[in-house]
Amino acid sequence: MSLFNVYPLNPIAITKASGSRVWDEKGQEYLDMYGGHAVISIGHTNPHWVKRIEDQLHAIAFYSNSVILPIQTQLADLLNEVSGKKDYQLFLCNSGAEANENALKLASFHTGRKKIVAFKKSFHGRTSLAVAATDNPSIVAPVNETNNIIFLPLNDIAALENCFKEQGDQIAGVIVEGIQGVAGIYEASDAFLQSIRSLCDTHGALYIADSVQCGYARSGQFFAHDHAGVHADIYSMAKGMGNGFPIGGILIAPHIPPKFGMLGTTFGGNPLACAAALAVLEVIQQENLISAAEEKGKYLMEALQQTKGVKVVRGRGLMIGFEMEEAFADIRKVLLNDFKVFTGEAKPNVIRLLPSLAISMEDIQLFLERLNQAIHQISKTPL
Numbered sequence: 001m002s003l004f005n006v007y008p009l010n011p012i013a014i015t016k017a018s019g020s021r022v023w024d025e026k027g028q029e030y031l032d033m034y035g036g037h038a039v040i041s042i043g044h045t046n047p048h049w050v051k052r053i054e055d056q057l058h059a060i061a062f063y064s065n066s067v068i069l070p071i072q073t074q075l076a077d078l079l080n081e082v083s084g085k086k087d088y089q090l091f092l093c094n095s096g097a098e099a100n101e102n103a104l105k106l107a108s109f110h111t112g113r114k115k116i117v118a119f120k121k122s123f124h125g126r127t128s129l130a131v132a133a134t135d136n137p138s139i140v141a142p143v144n145e146t147n148n149i150i151f152l153p154l155n156d157i158a159a160l161e162n163c164f165k166e167q168g169d170q171i172a173g174v175i176v177e178g179i180q181g182v183a184g185i186y187e188a189s190d191a192f193l194q195s196i197r198s199l200c201d202t203h204g205a206l207y208i209a210d211s212v213q214c215g216y217a218r219s220g221q222f223f224a225h226d227h228a229g230v231h232a233d234i235y236s237m238a239k240g241m242g243n244g245f246p247i248g249g250i251l252i253a254p255h256i257p258p259k260f261g262m263l264g265t266t267f268g269g270n271p272l273a274c275a276a277a278l279a280v281l282e283v284i285q286q287e288n289l290i291s292a293a294e295e296k297g298k299y300l301m302e303a304l305q306q307t308k309g310v311k312v313v314r315g316r317g318l319m320i321g322f323e324m325e326e327a328f329a330d331i332r333k334v335l336l337n338d339f340k341v342f343t344g345e346a347k348p349n350v351i352r353l354l355p356s357l358a359i360s361m362e363d364i365q366l367f368l369e370r371l372n373q374a375i376h377q378i379s380k381t382p383l
């Protein structure tokens with residue numbers, strides 16, 4: 001049977017990983033500046049994470065959400081502590097799309113309203129509501145099309161105010177990435193997030209912070225939205241949450257009451273996923289990865305700004321996008337094929353860096369050296 005051919009693949013078969021390195025089946029080593037798409041938060045096959053999952057496997061891997069699973073409460077308590085969202089409630093699911101789907105449904109249930117405000121170039125996932133709130137018609141199937149989503153330009157406070165003035169009594173929620181990832185690393189400004197907060201308060205709508213990619217310590221705060229100094233009503237999380245073990249969730253503000261049956265899932269919150277997520281938070285705490293992400297990101301961004309051929313650098317912490325001059329359009333391919341470095345991309349020409357938050361300074365230095373070598377190779381200037 002063939003695999004359903006939906007992914008344009010690099011012809012490289014990865015079979016082993018450790019820290020910020022991966023190896024192909026022939027034993028060739030690669031430096032991973034992509035983190036499997038911002039998923040590897042504490043490093044590939046981190047020993048504490050492996051041990052926690054192994055121990056959990058021997059105890060119990062799965063039972064349904066019809067009984068008390070104490071490890072879920074442990075995870076909720078540690079998340080409250082590490083995220084600083086003290087009295088928030090936790091609903092667990094399995095992926096980023098599912099987290100946003102539940103966040104959007106909850107906003108609609110809670111307010112009794114239908115309209116959602118989302119932003120141009122946003123990406124929120126591929127399930128029905130999440131994809132409808134994603135600004136990419138090519139991945140929206142006809143059955144997902146709806147008039148309930150209003151797309152506005154990011155960081156345009158006047159447009160947002162105007163929208164609330166005209167339709168405020170119909171808006172259930174505003175969903176926004178703290179730093180747009182798939183779009184190519186564009187930050188929501190502090191003033192814009194503060195306006196979302198106050199307009200949602202005035203009009204009884206919920207502020208949904210999509211933290212699937214920019215959250216979980218990556219930006220130098222636990223949630224990238226925290227840089228603006230205001231709290232959201234719902235934070236969606238996934239990617240870095242399990243360091244590769246599938247898990248997602250939403251943090252829900254204390255003023256939003258639950259009701260039996262309003263949300264639910266079979267696999268969400270299973271003990272194995274909770275063990276993986278606990279290991280991630282423990283390592284984030286023990287290794288101070290929130291401030292590490294901030295410091296290493298600052299160093300990397302400053303070095304990129306001084307690199308020949310680099311036009312623009314954007315981002316925060318270890319969520320970085322940069323664009324090269326036209327002559328270096330092939331740099332990602334050269335980095336991968338000739339210098340064995342994985343990076344991410346955003347169409348048409350943004351290179352995304354989403355490495356493990358535990359990446360060493362030596363590996364950051366190694367990346368910069370290889371980038372410079374790739375630039376010299378393309379421009380044919382001798383080193």
Ligand SMILES: Cc1ncc(COP(=O)(O)O)c(C=O)c1O
Nearest residue numbers: 095096097123124125181212213
């Ligand atoms: C901001 C954001 N939200 C949601 C998602 C969807 O997450 P998943 O692929 O786990 O469904 C992504 C995935 O890239 C994302 O970047």
